[in-house]
Amino acid sequence: MSVTNIPDKVKMRLWGVAAGRCQYEGCNEPLWKDTLTQAEFNAAYIAHIVADSPDGPRGDKILSPKLAKDVSNLMLMCDTHHRLIDREDVAGHPVQRLVEMKRRHEARIESVTSMMDNMQSHVLLYGANIGSHTTNVSYEKTTPAMAPLKYPIEKPAIEMSLGNSSFNDHEDLYWNVEKTQLKRQFEDKVKSRLGQGDIKHLSVFALAPQPLLIELGTLITDICPADVYQLHREPSDWVWQDHPDGFEYKIIVPGTRFDKVALNLSLSATIDNDRIYSVLGEDTSVWTLTIQSPNNDFLKSRQQLQMFREEIRKLFDQIKLMHGHENILHVFPAMPVATAVELGRVWMPKADLPFHLYDENRQYGGFSFAFVAGESKVPAR
Structure with a gap:
C-alpha cells in the first residue's frame, strides 16, 4: 500500500499520458466510469513500479524514496490489475516488465492523440468467395495496419461484400453476380460520397478472386487518393514490413x-x-x-x-x-x-x-x- 502523498499535478500528468485508462497490458479499461453501469466516478488506482518504501513490492533502498513521486515510476491501473501486481503475483511483475507495459501504453496514446486531420482515412473492406472458401475482412484485424500514417475517420467501415453469398467462382453466374453487386455497392456507398467531397482518402483491405480485385481498382482509380494493403502470411497481418534488399521486377x-x-x-x-x-x-x-x-x-x-x-x-x-x-x-x-x-x-x-x-x-x-x-x-x- 502506498504511503506517499502524490501531488495533484503529478496525478494529472499521469492521467494525461495514460488517457485515463488502465496501463496493464491488454486491459485498457476506462477508469472514469463503471463499465457495467456506466456510472461516472474515479475508479483508478495509482501503482508504483518501484515501491515507495524499500519493503514494498519491487522496493529498493535507494530508488524507493527517489522515485516515490516521479511520474515515470507511476502507472494508472484498475483495481484488478493493481491487486495483481502488488499482492497476487508480485514475482511475476518485475520492474522491467511494468516499465515496458507503461512505455507501450503511453507510446500508443501519444501516437493516437497526435494524429492530424490530414491523417484521416475512410476504411473500405471488400471480400468475395474464393473457390469454396468464404472470406472475412474485419475492421478489427485490418485497421491497426494504418498506424501511424493514417487512422480511421469513422466506424463501421465501408463494407462492400455480398454477405452470405451462395455462389462460388466455378459457377456460371458467379462473375456476373459479384461484379454487378460490387459496382452497385461502390456507387451507393463510395462514389456519391466522393462526389460530395465527404471521402478524401481510402484505406483499402480486400480479399477476393483476382479479376474482382482488379475491377475494384478500376472503380477507385487514381482520382481518389488511396492506400491499398496486403494480407501477409508470416506474420499473419496487414502491417507493411521492411523493404527487402535488392528487390526488382x-x-x-x-x-x-x-x-x-x-x-x-x-x-x-x-x-x-x-x-x-x-x-x-x-x-x-x-x-x-x-x-x-x-x-x-x-x-x-x-x-x-x-x-x-x-x-x-x-x-x-x-x-x-x-x-x-x-x-x-x-x-x-x-x-x-x-x-x-x-x-x-x-x-x-x-x-x-x-x-x-x-x-x-x-x-x-x-x-x-x-x-x-x-x-x-x-x-x-
Whole structure:
C-alpha cells in the first residue's frame, strides 16, 4: 500500500499520458466510469513500479524514496490489475516488465492523440468467395495496419461484400453476380460520397478472386487518393514490413509479334505461357511481368507496391506502342491482392488497351475468361 502523498499535478500528468485508462497490458479499461453501469466516478488506482518504501513490492533502498513521486515510476491501473501486481503475483511483475507495459501504453496514446486531420482515412473492406472458401475482412484485424500514417475517420467501415453469398467462382453466374453487386455497392456507398467531397482518402483491405480485385481498382482509380494493403502470411497481418534488399521486377518481352496480345503476371506463382496458349492459341504475343522467385508472400513493403505501379504503367505504354491503340489486352494474373487492386487503379480506360480478365480455376482445368474490366453498364435491377 502506498504511503506517499502524490501531488495533484503529478496525478494529472499521469492521467494525461495514460488517457485515463488502465496501463496493464491488454486491459485498457476506462477508469472514469463503471463499465457495467456506466456510472461516472474515479475508479483508478495509482501503482508504483518501484515501491515507495524499500519493503514494498519491487522496493529498493535507494530508488524507493527517489522515485516515490516521479511520474515515470507511476502507472494508472484498475483495481484488478493493481491487486495483481502488488499482492497476487508480485514475482511475476518485475520492474522491467511494468516499465515496458507503461512505455507501450503511453507510446500508443501519444501516437493516437497526435494524429492530424490530414491523417484521416475512410476504411473500405471488400471480400468475395474464393473457390469454396468464404472470406472475412474485419475492421478489427485490418485497421491497426494504418498506424501511424493514417487512422480511421469513422466506424463501421465501408463494407462492400455480398454477405452470405451462395455462389462460388466455378459457377456460371458467379462473375456476373459479384461484379454487378460490387459496382452497385461502390456507387451507393463510395462514389456519391466522393462526389460530395465527404471521402478524401481510402484505406483499402480486400480479399477476393483476382479479376474482382482488379475491377475494384478500376472503380477507385487514381482520382481518389488511396492506400491499398496486403494480407501477409508470416506474420499473419496487414502491417507493411521492411523493404527487402535488392528487390526488382523483371519484364520479359515476347520474341514474336502477333496481333493477339496477352499479359502474364507471374508474381505470386509462375504461369507457363503454354497455359495461356491453350486458351488464346499460339499466335499470341505474351508479355510477362515477374520477379526472381515468384511466391505468394513476396509482397512485404509499400515500396514494392509503388515499384509495381511504376513498372506496370511503363509496360502498358510499351504494349500499346507495339500492338496498336485498337487492340485488346488479355490479362492472366497470379499476383498478390494489393497488386491486383493497384493494377486496376493504374489502368486508364481512355488511354490504355481494354482488359479481358482471366481467372484460374481447378474445376475448369486452367484459366478461363471471367469478364471485361471497367465496363460501365450494370444490369438493371
